Structures are given as C-alpha cells and as structure tokens.
Amino acid sequence: MTGDGGSNQRGAADAAPATGDLLVALGVVGLAAVVLWQAWVIPVSPIYAKVGPTLVPIMAGLGLLVFGAALVVSALRGGWQTKDEKAITPDRLALGWVLGGLALNVLTIGPLGFTLASVLLFVCVTRGFGSRQLLRDAAIGGAFALVAYLGFAKTLNINIGAGLVENGIEWLIATVRGR
Amino acid sequence: MISRRHFVAGMAGAGALAAGLGPQAAQAQTVDLLKMFIPAAPGGGWDQTGRSIEAVLRATGAVNGVQITNVPGAGGAVGLPQFLNNWRGQGNSLMVAGMVMVGSLIANKSPLKITQTVPIARLTGEFLALAVPTASPFKDAKDFVAALKADPTKVPVAGGSAGGSDHIMLGMIAKAAGVPAARVSYVAFAGGGPAMAALLGAQVAAGVSGYGEFAEQVKAGKLRVLAISADKRQDGIDAPTLKEQGIDVELFNWRGVFAPPGVSDADRAAMVAMISKMAATPQWAEVCKQRDWTQITLAGDAYKTFLDAEVTRIEGILKDLGLA
Amino acid sequence: MDGINGLITGFGVALTPMNLLWCLVGTTLGTAIGVLPGLGPALTIALLLPITFKVEPQAAFILFAGIYYGAMYGGSTTSILLNTPGESSSIVTSMEGNKMARNGRAGAALATAAIGSFVAGTIGTLGIAFLAPVVVDWALKFGPAEYFALMILAFTTVSAVLGSSAVRGLTALFFGIWLGLIGIDLQTGQARFTFGVQELFDGINVIVVAVGLFAVGETLYNAATYKNSETKITPLKGSLLMTKLEWKRSIGPWIRGTLFGFPIGAMPAGGAEIPTFLSYYTEKKLTKYPEEFGTTGAIEGVAGPEAANNASAAGVLVPMLTLGLPTSATAAIMLSAFQSYGINPGPLLLQTQPALVWGLIASLFIGNVMLLVLNLPLIGLWVKMLQIPAPLLYAGILVFATIGTYGISQSYIDLILLYVVGIIGYLMRRYDFPTAPVIIGMILGPLAEQNFRQAMTISAGDWTVFFTRPLSLTIIVIAVSLVIVPKIYSMAKESQRRQSLAR
Numbered sequence A: 001m002t003g004d005g006g007s008n009q010r011g012a013a014d015a016a017p018a019t020g021d022l023l024v025a026l027g028v029v030g031l032a033a034v035v036l037w038q039a040w041v042i043p044v045s046p047i048y049a050k051v052g053p054t055l056v057p058i059m060a061g062l063g064l065l066v067f068g069a070a071l072v073v074s075a076l077r078g079g080w081q082t083k084d085e086k087a088i089t090p091d092r093l094a095l096g097w098v099l100g101g102l103a104l105n106v107l108t109i110g111p112l113g114f115t116l117a118s119v120l121l122f123v124c125v126t127r128g129f130g131s132r133q134l135l136r137d138a139a140i141g142g143a144f145a146l147v148a149y150l151g152f153a154k155t156l157n158i159n160i161g162a163g164l165v166e167n168g169i170e171w172l173i174a175t176v177r178g179r
Numbered sequence B: 001m002i003s004r005r006h007f008v009a010g011m012a013g014a015g016a017l018a019a020g021l022g023p024q025a026a027q028a029q030t031v032d033l034l035k036m037f038i039p040a041a042p043g044g045g046w047d048q049t050g051r052s053i054e055a056v057l058r059a060t061g062a063v064n065g066v067q068i069t070n071v072p073g074a075g076g077a078v079g080l081p082q083f084l085n086n087w088r089g090q091g092n093s094l095m096v097a098g099m100v101m102v103g104s105l106i107a108n109k110s111p112l113k114i115t116q117t118v119p120i121a122r123l124t125g126e127f128l129a130l131a132v133p134t135a136s137p138f139k140d141a142k143d144f145v146a147a148l149k150a151d152p153t154k155v156p157v158a159g160g161s162a163g164g165s166d167h168i169m170l171g172m173i174a175k176a177a178g179v180p181a182a183r184v185s186y187v188a189f190a191g192g193g194p195a196m197a198a199l200l201g202a203q204v205a206a207g208v209s210g211y212g213e214f215a216e217q218v219k220a221g222k223l224r225v226l227a228i229s230a231d232k233r234q235d236g237i238d239a240p241t242l243k244e245q246g247i248d249v250e251l252f253n254w255r256g257v258f259a260p261p262g263v264s265d266a267d268r269a270a271m272v273a274m275i276s277k278m279a280a281t282p283q284w285a286e287v288c289k290q291r292d293w294t295q296i297t298l299a300g301d302a303y304k305t306f307l308d309a310e311v312t313r314i315e316g317i318l319k320d321l322g323l324a
Numbered sequence C: 001m002d003g004i005n006g007l008i009t010g011f012g013v014a015l016t017p018m019n020l021l022w023c024l025v026g027t028t029l030g031t032a033i034g035v036l037p038g039l040g041p042a043l044t045i046a047l048l049l050p051i052t053f054k055v056e057p058q059a060a061f062i063l064f065a066g067i068y069y070g071a072m073y074g075g076s077t078t079s080i081l082l083n084t085p086g087e088s089s090s091i092v093t094s095m096e097g098n099k100m101a102r103n104g105r106a107g108a109a110l111a112t113a114a115i116g117s118f119v120a121g122t123i124g125t126l127g128i129a130f131l132a133p134v135v136v137d138w139a140l141k142f143g144p145a146e147y148f149a150l151m152i153l154a155f156t157t158v159s160a161v162l163g164s165s166a167v168r169g170l171t172a173l174f175f176g177i178w179l180g181l182i183g184i185d186l187q188t189g190q191a192r193f194t195f196g197v198q199e200l201f202d203g204i205n206v207i208v209v210a211v212g213l214f215a216v217g218e219t220l221y222n223a224a225t226y227k228n229s230e231t232k233i234t235p236l237k238g239s240l241l242m243t244k245l246e247w248k249r250s251i252g253p254w255i256r257g258t259l260f261g262f263p264i265g266a267m268p269a270g271g272a273e274i275p276t277f278l279s280y281y282t283e284k285k286l287t288k289y290p291e292e293f294g295t296t297g298a299i300e301g302v303a304g305p306e307a308a309n310n311a312s313a314a315g316v317l318v319p320m321l322t323l324g325l326p327t328s329a330t331a332a333i334m335l336s337a338f339q340s341y342g343i344n345p346g347p348l349l350l351q352t353q354p355a356l357v358w359g360l361i362a363s364l365f366i367g368n369v370m371l372l373v374l375n376l377p378l379i380g381l382w383v384k385m386l387q388i389p390a391p392l393l394y395a396g397i398l399v400f401a402t403i404g405t406y407g408i409s410q411s412y413i414d415l416i417l418l419y420v421v422g423i424i425g426y427l428m429r430r431y432d433f434p435t436a437p438v439i440i441g442m443i444l445g446p447l448a449e450q451n452f453r454q455a456m457t458i459s460a461g462d463w464t465v466f467f468t469r470p471l472s473l474t475i476i477v478i479a480v481s482l483v484i485v486p487k488i489y490s491m492a493k494e495s496q497r498r499q500s501l502a503r
Helices: A002-014 A017-040 A055-076 A083-087 A092-112 A114-128 A134-156 A164-178 B004-026 B045-059 B079-086 B099-107 B141-150 B165-176 B192-200 B211-219 B265-279 B282-291 B300-320 C003-014 C017-035 C041-053 C057-082 C088-102 C106-139 C144-161 C166-181 C206-225 C244-266 C273-286 C300-323 C329-340 C354-385 C390-409 C412-430 C436-458 C470-502
Strands: B031-038 B063-070 B093-098 B118-133 B157-159 B186-188 B206-210 B223-228 B252-259 B294-299
Touching: A017 A055, A017 C166, A055 C166, A055 C436, A092 A114, A092 C206, A092 C390, A092 C412, A114 A134, A114 A164, A114 C206, A114 C390, A134 A164, A134 C390, B031 B045, B031 B079, B045 B063, B045 B093, B045 B118, B045 B252, B045 B265, B045 B282, B045 C041, B079 B093, B093 B099, B099 B165, B099 B252, B099 B300, B118 B141, B118 B165, B118 B192, B118 B211, B118 B265, B118 B300, B141 B165, B141 B223, B157 B165, B157 B192, B165 B186, B165 B206, B165 B300, B186 C436, B192 B206, B192 B211, B192 C300, B192 C329, B206 B211, B211 B223, B252 B265, B252 B294, B265 B294, B282 B294, B282 C329, B294 B300, C003 C017, C003 C057, C003 C106, C003 C354, C017 C041, C017 C057, C017 C354, C041 C057, C041 C329, C057 C088, C057 C106, C057 C300, C057 C329, C057 C354, C057 C390, C088 C106, C088 C206, C088 C273, C088 C300, C088 C436, C106 C244, C106 C300, C106 C354, C144 C166, C144 C273, C144 C436, C144 C470, C166 C206, C166 C436, C206 C390, C206 C412, C206 C436, C244 C273, C244 C300, C273 C300, C273 C436, C300 C329, C300 C354, C390 C412
Parallel strands: B031 B063, B031 B093, B157 B186, B157 B206
Antiparallel strands: B093 B252, B118 B206, B118 B223, B118 B252, B118 B294
16 A cells, blocks of 8 residues: 555656546555455454454445545546646655655664654754754754653653664763762 | 551551561572563553562562563564564563463464463463353353353353453353354453443343453442353352363463573573562562462473463364464 | 542542642643653553552552543644644544644634633533443443444544545545554454554554644645745734633533533443544534634634543543443553552442542542643643744654654554555645545444444344344434435525525
C-alpha cells in the first residue's frame, strides 16, 4: 500500500489536472484489489464461528471497489475538483524538504538517537517552510527535543531513544552528581 | 474498613521485615545490574511478575539495580525475536514470559520457539476456572459437559482472544468429553472486563478465565464456579477440580523467566541460583499471596524438561482447535 | 453507606493536605501526558505502579484519578491548537476545535473544552456517587446484539462528516474500516492484512492514524501551498475567552454530551469514542450556525464532544467500582494497583473499602476543580503558541508527533506508518477527501464486526436476534429513522415549497 501512495503522489504532481483525479481513483481501485486478494487468502480455521473472519474484509474490499469505480467514472468525466483547485500547483521543493526530513528522521532516529534525528527533521521542515536561519532553527529544534527527552527520562523513566547526545548528557549529570 | 493508621502501621511493618532480612541476603552474590526484558506492555501479567521480581530482589539485596525494557505486541511474538538476537549471550539478563507466549507463537505461526531461549525457572501459575451466572441450570461441570455433548452450539462460552489460555482450556474440556474441540461455541472478548460483563449479564452460558478474576464475583453471589483446572483442591476455594468430576484436564497459566541464548554455563547457574533463592523468600510468598498467584517454582533442567513437554501439549490442543 | 454520607467520608479522606498535594501532582502530570499522542493515562499509571509499594492506598488512587481526569483535559489542548489529538477520545474535538483556533477563537475553544470537561466530569462523578448501581444493572443488559445495534447507530453519524461528496466520504470510510481490520482476528485468531509483519498483529493504533492524517498530512499540505496561500493562522480575534453568545451556544452541548458520555462510558464495551461521534452529530444537526461547521469551526462541535469524552471517563469508573470490571486499559491498571495493596476489587469493594472508594470519588470532584483552575489561566499562554512563526510551529508539530509515536514504543513500524498515513492524508486533502470518516470507520468498523460475530455465535447463527431483542430493535429503529426521517422531512419541505410556488 505504501507503494501505491508514493506513486500516486508523484504522478499527481507531474500530470495534467484531470489525470490527478484519475490516478487517485485508480489508486483506490488498486487498493480495493489488494484488499480483496488479501481477504481471499485469510485462512479460515475450522473453529466454530457462524460468521468467519473473511466476511467483513470482503465487504470492505467491495466497498472500496464500488466507490473507487465511481471515482474513476467521475475522473473520466473531467474530475471532481473545481477549476481553482486544479489550478493550484503544489510547491514541490517545499514538499520535498518536508518529505526528505521525514525520511531522514526514520533513517537516523535509531543510530543517532532521538535528539539529533529531531534536529535534522526540524531543520528540514523549517527549510521547507522557507526559513533560512539554519543555525537558529537547529538550536531551537535541539532545545525542544532535549527538553522532551529529559522530561521523559527523568520524570517517567522512559527512554525515548538515546544516542550520542543523550548519553553524553547522562554522563555529564552523573559526573556532576558524583562530585 | 481499613483506617489510615492501620495501613501506615502495616507498611512500616513490611519495611522492618525487609530491613531485618538485609544481613542474611548480603551473603549471596550481589548482581550489580540485572536487565529484564518484558515482551508485553507495562501493567500486564508478565510486567507485574517482572516488577515484583525486581522489588523482591532489591529488597533482599540480591541486585543493586534493575533495568526493565518493555516490548509489547502479539502475545510476546514481537518481543521474542529482539530478545533472541539483540540480547544474545548477555549474562545478568532475563526475559519474563509464560504459557501465553507458547500459545501465541504457535497460533501466529512464528518461526521462533520459546525453547530457543535458556529456561531459568518457572515461578507462578494461575489456574483457570469455568464459571456460570448463579441462575444457570448448570450445577457442576458434569452438567456443563452433558450440555456440550448434546449440542455444543447451544452453549456459548465467553473468554479472552481466540487461541489464548481460556480458549485452550475450553478446548481441553471439550476434547476430554469427546466433543471435537473446534466445534465448541467460543465467544472471544477483548479483555477480561467485557467477557465478565457478558457472563454477569447472562449473555453467554458460561465463561472461562483465571480463577482470580471470578473470586470476588463468587463471593458476592453473582457467579458460581463449576470447576477449577488445578491438580488438586485449593485452600480457601470452594470449588472442585475438573479431574474430580471425571474430566481429565489440568492447566496452569504459568509464568517464568528465561535467559537469552548463548549465555555461559556459569551465568546460567548464577541466574538459576539467584531466582531459586528469591522464590524461597517470605517477601516473594507475600507478593504471590497478594496477587493470587500460586507458587509453582521449578528451576533449571527440570524446568527445561517441563517446557519441552508443555510446548508439545499446547501445540496439540491448538491443532485440535484448528489454530496450529 | 448511602451517597451523601459516603461523600462526606470521602471528602474527609481527600481533603488532607498530603492528599490534595497528590491530587495536584496527578492532575498536572495527567495534563502533561494527555497532551502527548501515544502516551496515555494507562501507560503512565502502569509506570507509576511501583509507587504503591511506598504510599498508602488512598494517596495512590488520588494520584491515579488525577492522572486519569487530567489526561482527558490535556488531550483536548493539542487537538485544538495543533490538530494533534493526544487521546483517541479527543479526535473529534480537533475537527471543529482546530478550525476555531485557526480563525482566532482558540481561547474560546479551549475554554469551552475546559469548562465542558468540568461540567461533564462533575455530573459524571455525581452519577458515580448516586446512580452507579442503577446504571450498571442497565449496562449489563447490553449484549453483543445491542452493541452491534449501537455501532449501527454510531455509523449513521458519519453522514455529518462526509463533506461535499458522498462518494469520496464513503471511500474514506471504507478505507478506515479496512485499516481497522488489520491485525489478528479476535474471534478466530487468524492474521488479516498483516503481510507477515509481526508488529501489525495487534492492529494499528488509531492515534497513529489520526495524528498522521491530521497533523502530518496537514503539515505536508501547508508546505505545498505555503508560498501561494493566504490561509494564515489568526492567533486571536475578539475576546480571549468565551463571549456571551459562545456561552449560550455551549451550555446545551455540554449537557447533551454528558448524557451521551456517561451511560455509554459505563457500558462494558461502550468506550469513549462513540459518545463523541454521537455528540458531534447531534450538535451539527441542532445548531443554528450550521455554516460554521467545517469552515470557521463551530463551538458546539467542541463543547459537546469534549463533555462527552469526560463524562464517559467518569462512566468507565462505574463498572470498575461497582463490579470490579475493568472496561478500559486505564481501569485495568488501576485494578491491578488495588491488588498490590491486597485489596480484591469486586462487587463488594464498596462495602469492604468505603473510605478508599469514597475518597477516590471525592478526589475526582477535587481534581475536576483543580483542572479547571489550572487550565483556564493557561489558555492565554496556549493561545500565544499560535503566534510562533509557521516554519517553527510546523517543525515543532512534526517532532512532537514523532515523540508520541516512536518515543513511547520505539517501533520503526509505527513511525513509518505515521509518515505514510501522513502522505495519504496530504493526498486526501489535496483531492478533497474528508479525513474524519477514516477515523470513524477505523474505530467503529472492527467493533461492529466483532459484536456482530459474537452475537451470531451466541445465537447459533440466527440473525433475527438483532430484531427480537427489544433493546437492540429499539436502537436499530432509531438508527434507521435517523437516516430516513431527514430525507422524508426535506422531501416534504420541497413539495410544500413547490406547492406554495405553484399557488
């Protein structure tokens, strides 16, 4: 399903107005197909149950199929968006920055820890929204993330993802207390 | 009515007890940091077991510090791979799990097995009970089984999720009575509260759950326990076992601790010794009493033998239920 | 002990300086964790369970009760300000609440939420004190068939959030139902739509989806349109708190929301979300300002659902205190705290532990007052948050959503899901799909399915059970008439209009 979402979005951005609607509609139909296929392969155990595990999944798939088809028809007839809406072109660069920030966050939150990953996300998003003050944004993001991290670690004893920065601070606190 | 003073005095007493045991515990080898892995969310049975172990180990001075990691999901099936891979070979670490994990690994068709860990000790168990609303025509387990034999579809039984310990117990009863396990009318509820509500409201004919969940309802005269799944009669419980009533079923929802694979023999022996010692303390007995856990301590090799047999047994009944 | 005497005892217990302090700690902590998506009262209380080894039971339960009620308050704050619901029961609040906030009425939205929570919490707590036995008897009459009927009724409320096109709204609904079906099937233990991913076996957390669709999706959408659009946030327009008119518009919804929330919360399988849907639907139908719904934000759409979710939080305590039944995760954890004091919660709890139970109830009253006093002055501060420049605000929202999702569970799967749902949310917004039906489908779909199948198993396959049980039949009739009557009404009006035109 992840793939569907991604390709739609790229397609929509590249395509002429009514094509966007059509791609979304086809995405729904595609999802319906996957749902029906997956519902079909749900193993039905011999457990006594008057209504099995596949009935509602198949209904959900059929619902998506019916409405997806209706959307396709609507898209072929010129789409459902108004002219004004069609005229809006998304700011692809800004979107790219934010999406890049999200991807970077997923990749770095494990190895670098919560705080550093949050700084990266924060900076990418502010850049996407047009901010040019890289250092200021990084400082604000870092402070925000650190406060959140320490709040959790100290009051509830939950570790929300330690990395270099967090361990360094823990070490610092321990040394100061040790004295 | 418990007055506040009474309670404060009680707490102080418990403190004194722990303090009195201090010197004795100090003779044992002290572990600096014990890492505990709990493949369930905070608050559940395994988590409570883990945190009780922590409290007793700390109170007796057997450990200086305990670090607990919770990885919830799918009856432990999400946590187990992490424990097997990331915790490999680490001495001083323990996972808390139990029968539910055995069942969910099989039912979820996981490629992993609980026997891939190093079993340290079985600690507690809760036996299950079959209960009916007070107004029910079933007076004992024989009545229930007779109705089940006549037409299993007319006897809907409430319990937790399909394939869990409640379902396993019902399947065993059916099988012992000669009714195909998969034919019983089992109504799964999300959690003990809704299942109990369905039973109290007489929406279903009977319910299966841990005995502890029924105890207060029985005391209040709202439910009747037809049978318990223990091996013998239990003190303070006015209910016969299934075996007494000619139904050859015995089932404990047991919980225990496991070390990760790849630990040295010395580490394993040290853990077995520490946990066995803990299970023999009065503090542990007190915790178990409070929580309605039956102590069924079994450590080391004997536990391993038990575990192997248990996996085979659960797999068999889940096959009968159509879930394996 | 009757209600009045009980309450007097209870206040005697709760009003000691130490216990008041615990109450304050609890409500403050509760507000803080309620704000965070992913960290709810159940997990917080579970993490604080070791405290039961150190303090006396009254103090522990007063602390827990404060956390519980505080979380309900906190959940609404981020819903309104950041469109990031902290709890599933405050998802509906964000629909109108955030629109109000963007149009300069954040203060009024926060105020109506806080005061509504107070009103509902107080009435609900009175309900616990005086009506609990009656409500419980009635709630136990609900079996799976009745719950299924109730879900059907709740499903009709989706009509209030379909937006401009039924086809796109229903597409979103079915998408939500499908999301809700992912995971292990409760009745038969079979994995559905999990694609072999173990992390999906327990299903997808509705909070992850709500935050993804609302907060992440909106951030993406705003990033894409930021440069060209004029839709800037207005931090404040008019008075900070509520105007006279806004008070007038709030009172009805508060009361009606409470009447939905308390009884449904008291039902063992009722939950906190369904009353918020019912309240939203009702208020949208009854309002004199329908044009504000979904555009500038209608205060009724905040006041009603907020009251409903707080009243249901009180309702949940009814089966817990009268029968020892945990019907929510938080109640289950609180019951296990009882056990660590050697107290066995059950139908006799009130007889054996009156001081504890009444102390808990009294502390709910006190906690409610404290929350109101704590929250109202904070509103000015919260509203200032909307003056944060957009780049920092949106970056903050995303980091915040990440804390809630990854921070608590440390699950990559949840984090990736959050972002993927965010992308879907962006597409839905861009192509005019309403997002609220996804949430309704996701919550109601699986509930309706499970209750339907439970009822069918109990009845041995006899589907007439939904119509032969009086309660179930009544609810279904109400649901059907909700769908049909407005249609007939508008048709009648139309023909009347034609007739008068013809004349």
